[in-house]
Amino acid sequence: MLSTVVFDADETLLDLRPAMTGGLLAVLDEMRRLAPAAAAVSLADLEHDWSVTFAANPARSMPEVRRMALSRSVSRVGLDAHLDVLLAHYFARRFALTRPFPDVLPALAALAERWTVGYATNGNSRVERCGLGGRFAFEVYAHDNGLPKKPAPEFYAAVVQAAGVPARQVVYVGDSIAHDVVGAQTAGLHGVWLNRDGRSCPPGVRPDAELSTLTDLSAVLAALADEEDLRAQSERPLV
Ligand SMILES: [Mg+2]
Structure with a gap:
């Protein structure tokens, strides 16, 4: 039975994909506010950083993989010191949009x-x-x-x-x-x-x-x- x-x-x-996209767009806005060079970074770059990091670390937890991926993204424009704030920004938006x-x-x-x-x-x-x-x-x-x-x-x-x-x-x-x-x-x-x-x-x-x-x-x-x-x-x- x-x-x-x-x-x-x-x-x-x-419906996670729009929430992930929304989270990344919020991060990108903040990166551009913090560093003019981030104008050259695109949503596709951030998505690429996620994809390669996730593929290389299949057993790790999602927050760990997201942190590693975002670390890769912020280092593109020297914003490494802002990683924790940007990560918090991402998750706040991602969860607010996940429905x-x-x-x-x-x-x-x-x-x-x-x-x-x-x-x-x-x-x-x-x-x-x-x-x-x-x-x-x-x-x-x-x-x-x-x-x-x-x-x-x-x-x-x-x-x-x-x-x-x-x-x-x-x-x-x-x-x-x-x-x-x-x-x-x-x-x-x-x-x-x-x-x-x-x-x-x-x-x-x-x-x-x-x-x-x-x-x-x-x-x-x-x-x-x-x-x-x-x-x-x-x-x-x-x-
Ligand atoms: Mg599933």
């Missing part, structure tokens, strides 16, 4: 009666700072108490422990095939793929369900639960 649905955060529930996609709150409301609903992320989008406070039975954050990031099995073990039910009762919903579908399935959970932008599913991967919006999630999960009940019945020994 499926009982628990757990959500990835960034790009699944939270759920329009389909999220109705989907969570539709799930509330039938499901235990959890939140589990590799990132630093704390629910109370992103318009989602008070909506989850439990929250799991990578890096809290040294917890490794998805798709590490330890991450999913922590999700299952927080859920308080066997892994096979838990459905994980996310936008990343590797982290949220394959990672969850490998750990014995069900993996539902939220494919908001119409990507192709890689060969050999079979999400337990695929959605382009969370609007249909409640119905899709109900169907998945029925399938699981039938499978469990068919696997029961005949006596």
Whole structure:
């Protein structure tokens, strides 16, 4: 019997990209105020600094990677001494702009009666700072108490422990095939793929369900639960 649905955060529930862009634009404004040479630095430069830093440091926490990326950006124009202030500026704006996609709150409301609903992320989008406070039975954050990031099995073990039910009762919903579908399935959970932008599913991967919006999630999960009940019945020994 499926009982628990757990959500990835960034790009699944939270529309993070505009918030990151807004944070970087705020930083760029401040850099230009502090140093005329920053007029030659562009948003694309700051995004590049983030991309290369993130790619080189996949296991580090998001605040650490952001600090390293921004350090690279400010050193372009000799503003190294202002790193802490600019970092605070970035996060203030990034969190002020981070909000759920329009389909999220109705989907969570539709799930509330039938499901235990959890939140589990590799990132630093704390629910109370992103318009989602008070909506989850439990929250799991990578890096809290040294917890490794998805798709590490330890991450999913922590999700299952927080859920308080066997892994096979838990459905994980996310936008990343590797982290949220394959990672969850490998750990014995069900993996539902939220494919908001119409990507192709890689060969050999079979999400337990695929959605382009969370609007249909409640119905899709109900169907998945029925399938699981039938499978469990068919696997029961005949006596
Ligand atoms: Mg995500």
